[in-house]
Amino acid sequence: MKLDRTDVGILRALQTDARLSFRELSRRIGVSVPTISARVSNLRQLGIITGFHAAVEPERLKQVCVVVIARASPANVDSVGAAIVKLPEVRWTVTSAGSRIVAEAVLRRTDAVRPFLKKVRAIGGVLAVESHVASKALKDAPLAVIADDASAAIECFECGKSIEGVPIRIRLDGRVHYLCCTSCERLYRERYGKIRSLANAPSTRVPRRTKA
Numbered sequence: 001m002k003l004d005r006t007d008v009g010i011l012r013a014l015q016t017d018a019r020l021s022f023r024e025l026s027r028r029i030g031v032s033v034p035t036i037s038a039r040v041s042n043l044r045q046l047g048i049i050t051g052f053h054a055a056v057e058p059e060r061l062k063q064v065c066v067v068v069i070a071r072a073s074p075a076n077v078d079s080v081g082a083a084i085v086k087l088p089e090v091r092w093t094v095t096s097a098g099s100r101i102v103a104e105a106v107l108r109r110t111d112a113v114r115p116f117l118k119k120v121r122a123i124g125g126v127l128a129v130e131s132h133v134a135s136k137a138l139k140d141a142p143l144a145v146i147a148d149d150a151s152a153a154i155e156c157f158e159c160g161k162s163i164e165g166v167p168i169r170i171r172l173d174g175r176v177h178y179l180c181c182t183s184c185e186r187l188y189r190e191r192y193g194k195i196r197s198l199a200n201a202p203s204t205r206v207p208r209r210t211k212a
Protein backbone atom coordinates (compact mmCIF):
# COMPACT_ATOMS: atom_id res chain seq x y z
CA MET A 1 0.00 0.00 0.00
CA LYS A 2 1.36 3.42 -0.91
CA LEU A 3 1.77 5.84 1.98
CA ASP A 4 0.49 9.38 1.40
CA ARG A 5 2.33 12.59 2.21
CA THR A 6 0.74 12.80 5.69
CA ASP A 7 2.01 9.32 6.64
CA VAL A 8 5.44 10.06 5.15
CA GLY A 9 5.57 13.39 7.03
CA ILE A 10 4.61 11.74 10.32
CA LEU A 11 7.19 8.95 9.93
CA ARG A 12 9.99 11.35 9.03
CA ALA A 13 9.21 13.71 11.91
CA LEU A 14 8.72 11.02 14.57
CA GLN A 15 11.75 9.05 13.49
CA THR A 16 13.87 12.12 14.18
CA ASP A 17 12.05 13.08 17.40
CA ALA A 18 9.51 10.67 18.88
CA ARG A 19 8.54 13.23 21.52
CA LEU A 20 6.92 15.67 19.10
CA SER A 21 3.36 16.44 20.19
CA PHE A 22 0.41 15.79 17.89
CA ARG A 23 -0.13 19.56 17.92
CA GLU A 24 3.39 20.19 16.66
CA LEU A 25 3.04 17.44 14.03
CA SER A 26 -0.24 18.98 12.94
CA ARG A 27 1.42 22.38 12.52
CA ARG A 28 4.37 20.97 10.56
CA ILE A 29 2.39 18.71 8.25
CA GLY A 30 -0.63 20.95 7.82
CA VAL A 31 -3.41 18.55 8.84
CA SER A 32 -5.64 18.57 11.94
CA VAL A 33 -4.65 17.13 15.33
CA PRO A 34 -7.36 14.38 15.14
CA THR A 35 -5.98 13.38 11.72
CA ILE A 36 -2.47 13.09 13.19
CA SER A 37 -3.82 11.06 16.10
CA ALA A 38 -5.76 8.70 13.80
CA ARG A 39 -2.81 8.28 11.42
CA VAL A 40 -0.33 7.55 14.22
CA SER A 41 -2.59 4.90 15.74
CA ASN A 42 -3.10 3.44 12.26
CA LEU A 43 0.67 3.33 11.61
CA ARG A 44 1.11 1.55 14.93
CA GLN A 45 -1.70 -0.90 14.19
CA LEU A 46 -0.05 -1.75 10.86
CA GLY A 47 3.27 -2.43 12.60
CA ILE A 48 5.00 0.39 10.69
CA ILE A 49 5.67 2.34 13.89
CA THR A 50 6.80 -0.30 16.38
CA GLY A 51 7.54 1.88 19.38
CA PHE A 52 8.84 5.16 20.79
CA HIS A 53 12.26 4.76 22.35
CA ALA A 54 14.96 6.82 23.95
CA ALA A 55 18.24 6.51 22.04
CA VAL A 56 20.89 5.43 24.54
CA GLU A 57 24.56 5.54 23.56
CA PRO A 58 26.19 2.25 24.63
CA GLU A 59 29.70 3.71 24.52
CA ARG A 60 28.76 6.34 27.10
CA LEU A 61 27.80 3.49 29.39
CA LYS A 62 31.24 1.98 28.70
CA GLN A 63 29.70 -0.99 26.94
CA VAL A 64 31.30 -3.03 24.21
CA CYS A 65 29.84 -3.65 20.75
CA VAL A 66 30.68 -6.90 18.98
CA VAL A 67 29.69 -7.83 15.46
CA VAL A 68 29.49 -11.57 14.91
CA ILE A 69 29.13 -13.44 11.64
CA ALA A 70 27.94 -16.98 12.27
CA ARG A 71 27.98 -19.46 9.42
CA ALA A 72 25.37 -22.20 9.64
CA SER A 73 24.64 -25.27 7.59
CA PRO A 74 21.93 -24.34 5.04
CA ALA A 75 19.33 -26.52 6.78
CA ASN A 76 19.92 -24.78 10.11
CA VAL A 77 19.90 -21.10 9.13
CA ASP A 78 16.42 -20.50 10.57
CA SER A 79 17.03 -22.30 13.86
CA VAL A 80 20.42 -20.63 14.34
CA GLY A 81 18.83 -17.24 13.57
CA ALA A 82 16.06 -17.93 16.09
CA ALA A 83 18.63 -18.89 18.75
CA ILE A 84 20.65 -15.72 18.11
CA VAL A 85 17.49 -13.59 18.36
CA LYS A 86 16.93 -15.02 21.85
CA LEU A 87 20.33 -13.91 23.15
CA PRO A 88 19.57 -10.83 25.29
CA GLU A 89 22.89 -9.19 24.31
CA VAL A 90 21.93 -9.05 20.61
CA ARG A 91 20.63 -5.68 19.38
CA TRP A 92 19.95 -6.60 15.78
CA THR A 93 20.54 -9.53 13.50
CA VAL A 94 20.01 -10.34 9.83
CA THR A 95 20.55 -13.38 7.67
CA SER A 96 22.86 -13.03 4.71
CA ALA A 97 23.95 -14.99 1.65
CA GLY A 98 25.95 -18.18 2.17
CA SER A 99 23.89 -19.27 5.23
CA ARG A 100 25.41 -16.54 7.36
CA ILE A 101 23.80 -14.70 10.23
CA VAL A 102 25.20 -11.28 11.04
CA ALA A 103 24.46 -9.84 14.48
CA GLU A 104 25.54 -7.00 16.69
CA ALA A 105 25.68 -7.53 20.42
CA VAL A 106 26.21 -5.01 23.21
CA LEU A 107 28.06 -6.37 26.21
CA ARG A 108 28.58 -4.84 29.61
CA ARG A 109 32.33 -5.29 29.73
CA THR A 110 35.23 -6.42 27.56
CA ASP A 111 35.62 -9.63 29.57
CA ALA A 112 32.07 -10.59 28.57
CA VAL A 113 33.11 -10.97 24.91
CA ARG A 114 34.68 -14.40 25.24
CA PRO A 115 31.74 -16.00 27.14
CA PHE A 116 29.32 -14.43 24.65
CA LEU A 117 31.18 -15.89 21.65
CA LYS A 118 31.25 -19.25 23.42
CA LYS A 119 27.45 -19.11 23.69
CA VAL A 120 27.15 -18.37 19.96
CA ARG A 121 29.53 -21.21 19.03
CA ALA A 122 27.50 -23.60 21.22
CA ILE A 123 24.30 -23.03 19.21
CA GLY A 124 23.40 -26.23 17.34
CA GLY A 125 24.03 -25.89 13.59
CA VAL A 126 26.69 -23.16 13.88
CA LEU A 127 29.72 -24.14 11.78
CA ALA A 128 31.97 -21.13 12.33
CA VAL A 129 31.91 -17.77 14.09
CA GLU A 130 33.83 -14.69 13.08
CA SER A 131 33.81 -11.75 15.48
CA HIS A 132 34.79 -8.10 15.38
CA VAL A 133 34.93 -5.98 18.51
CA ALA A 134 34.12 -2.38 17.68
CA SER A 135 36.85 0.02 18.69
CA LYS A 136 35.13 3.24 17.66
CA ALA A 137 31.60 4.00 16.45
CA LEU A 138 31.76 6.13 13.31
CA LYS A 139 28.05 6.18 12.53
CA ASP A 140 25.04 4.72 14.26
CA ALA A 141 21.76 5.78 12.66
CA PRO A 142 19.32 2.88 12.79
CA LEU A 143 16.72 4.77 10.80
CA ALA A 144 14.49 3.60 7.99
CA VAL A 145 14.70 5.43 4.65
CA ILE A 146 11.34 7.13 4.17
CA ALA A 147 11.03 8.03 0.50
CA ASP A 148 8.28 10.32 -0.85
CA ASP A 149 6.71 7.34 -2.60
CA ALA A 150 7.22 4.92 0.31
CA SER A 151 4.86 1.99 0.36
CA ALA A 152 4.01 -0.34 3.21
CA ALA A 153 3.72 -4.11 3.23
CA ILE A 154 0.23 -4.78 4.55
CA GLU A 155 -1.38 -8.16 5.00
CA CYS A 156 -5.07 -8.78 4.42
CA PHE A 157 -6.79 -9.11 7.80
CA GLU A 158 -8.84 -12.02 6.44
CA CYS A 159 -6.54 -14.21 4.31
CA GLY A 160 -3.19 -12.93 5.55
CA LYS A 161 -1.79 -12.48 2.03
CA SER A 162 0.24 -9.39 1.21
CA ILE A 163 -1.95 -6.69 -0.38
CA GLU A 164 -0.40 -5.63 -3.70
CA GLY A 165 -2.72 -2.91 -4.98
CA VAL A 166 -5.00 -0.47 -3.20
CA PRO A 167 -6.42 -2.14 -0.07
CA ILE A 168 -10.09 -2.06 0.88
CA ARG A 169 -10.26 -0.05 4.10
CA ILE A 170 -13.18 -0.60 6.43
CA ARG A 171 -13.72 1.11 9.75
CA LEU A 172 -15.04 -1.09 12.55
CA ASP A 173 -15.27 0.09 16.14
CA GLY A 174 -13.16 3.11 15.33
CA ARG A 175 -10.24 1.15 13.85
CA VAL A 176 -9.27 0.73 10.21
CA HIS A 177 -9.12 -2.85 8.93
CA TYR A 178 -7.45 -3.77 5.62
CA LEU A 179 -8.74 -6.38 3.19
CA CYS A 180 -7.37 -7.50 -0.17
CA CYS A 181 -10.62 -8.10 -2.07
CA THR A 182 -14.40 -7.93 -1.75
CA SER A 183 -14.76 -11.63 -0.92
CA CYS A 184 -12.26 -11.29 1.95
CA GLU A 185 -14.19 -8.19 3.04
CA ARG A 186 -17.46 -10.15 3.13
CA LEU A 187 -15.92 -13.05 5.08
CA TYR A 188 -14.23 -10.65 7.48
CA ARG A 189 -17.42 -8.70 8.17
CA GLU A 190 -19.26 -11.98 8.83
CA ARG A 191 -16.57 -13.22 11.19
CA TYR A 192 -16.34 -9.85 12.90
CA GLY A 193 -20.12 -9.71 13.34
CA LYS A 194 -20.13 -13.20 14.89
CA ILE A 195 -17.37 -12.29 17.33
CA ARG A 196 -19.24 -9.12 18.30
CA SER A 197 -22.55 -10.88 18.86
CA LEU A 198 -20.79 -13.54 20.95
CA ALA A 199 -19.24 -10.77 23.01
CA ASN A 200 -22.76 -9.30 23.35
CA ALA A 201 -21.55 -5.95 22.12
CA PRO A 202 -24.22 -3.57 20.85
CA SER A 203 -24.18 -3.76 17.05
CA THR A 204 -26.97 -1.58 15.77
CA ARG A 205 -25.82 -1.05 12.20
CA VAL A 206 -23.48 -2.59 9.70
CA PRO A 207 -20.36 -0.42 9.52
CA ARG A 208 -19.88 1.25 6.18
CA ARG A 209 -16.86 1.04 3.96
CA THR A 210 -14.68 4.14 4.25
CA LYS A 211 -13.22 5.83 1.20
CA ALA A 212 -9.63 4.75 0.50
Ligand SMILES: [Zn+2]
Pocket residue numbers: 156157158159160161179180181184
Ligand atom coordinates in the same frame (compact mmCIF):
# COMPACT_ATOMS: atom_id res chain seq x y z
ZN1 LIG B 1 -7.62 -11.37 1.59
